[in-house]
Structures are given as structure tokens and as C-alpha cells.
Amino acid sequence: MVGQLNSQVIASLCMLDYTNTYSALATLWVAMFIEWTGLLHPSYLISMLVSALAGKPVESKEPKRDVGQTLTFFFKCCMSLAGPIFCFAVTLVALFDGKTTMRDGVPPVVAVIIFFILMSVVGMLEGMQIAFFAVAKIPASERGESKSPR
Numbered sequence: 001m002v003g004q005l006n007s008q009v010i011a012s013l014c015m016l017d018y019t020n021t022y023s024a025l026a027t028l029w030v031a032m033f034i035e036w037t038g039l040l041h042p043s044y045l046i047s048m049l050v051s052a053l054a055g056k057p058v059e060s061k062e063p064k065r066d067v068g069q070t071l072t073f074f075f076k077c078c079m080s081l082a083g084p085i086f087c088f089a090v091t092l093v094a095l096f097d098g099k100t101t102m103r104d105g106v107p108p109v110v111a112v113i114i115f116f117i118l119m120s121v122v123g124m125l126e127g128m129q130i131a132f133f134a135v136a137k138i139p140a141s142e143r144g145e146s147k148s149p150r
Contacts, residue, residue, distance in 0.1 A: 037076075038073075038075075038076025038077070038079060038080050039080050039083075040080065041073070041076045041077040041080045041081075042077065042080055042081050042084065044073075044077065045077050045081070091115070092112065095108055095111045095112050095115060096108045096112065102114075
């Protein structure tokens with residue numbers, strides 16, 4: 001995890017140089033397999049929900065799906081939602097039953113609150129990572145950096 005952000009920023013700036021390796025090709029194959037399985041399809045549902053709430057349609061250059069493709073897409077979405085929901089339920093049951101490595105004497109409600117705080121921190125770190133990518137692509141002349149006298 002230490003070098004993850006650095007390598008992602010370098011890859012976003014020098015994409016062809018970075019991906020011109022066999023390890024990057026193997027990573028691409030793994031990523032395409034995961035996408036094909038539908039494991040990460042809840043992100044599409046979130047995108048569809050946000051665009052519906054914003055009142056803006058999702059614009060795509062892909063052709064419209066036929067009935068079979070639509071059914072397969074939503075089946076993959078439902079199956080990929082089942083995994084995180086199950087994991088979330090198991091985690092909460094374990095926290096409330098005291099079947100975790102939480103210190104003795106900590107009430108289950110406090111353990112659940114700590115769990116949600118840690119999940120929020122992870123979400124904020126992901127948001128920071130997206131912001132870092134956005135800033136890395138802004139030219140230095142547009143960053144608003146002021147030159148202070150020394």
C-alpha cells in the first residue's frame with residue numbers, strides 16, 4: 001500500500017510508458033476478468049442512482065443493450081450486491097455478539113461506532129486519492145501556486 005498512490009499517479013501521467021510491461025498486461029487481464037464477472041457492478045448502480053437524482057441522463061457511446069444484455073447486467077448487479085450486504089451483516093452480527101478481537105469491556109455499540117468511523121476514514125482516503133489524481137493532471141501554471149519572496 002505504501003507505493004500504491006505514487007505508482008497510480010505516475011501511471012496516470014505516463015500511461016503508455018507505464019503499461020508497456022508484461023506485469024501491467026497481466027494486471028489488465030485480471031481487471032478485465034473481474035469486470036466481466038460483475039463483481040464491481042454496484043458502482044454502476046450508484047452511478048445510475050446519482051444521475052437519476054441529479055436529473056441528468058448518463059451519456060454513453062455504447063449501443064443500447066438488448067433484453068438479454070439488460071437482464072444479465074442487472075443479474076450481475078444483484079449478485080454483486082449480495083456479497084457486500086452479506087459481509088456487512090456478518091460484520092455487524094459479530095460486532096454485536098462480541099465475537100471480534102475488540103478489547104474486553106468495550107460495549108458492542110461502541111465497537112459498531114468505531115467500525116463506522118474507520119469505514120468513513122477509508123472513504124475519505126479514497127476521495128483524497130481521486131483529488132490527488134485530479135491535481136496531478138492540472139498544469140503547474142493553472143494550480144494557483146504563488147511565488148513568495150525568500
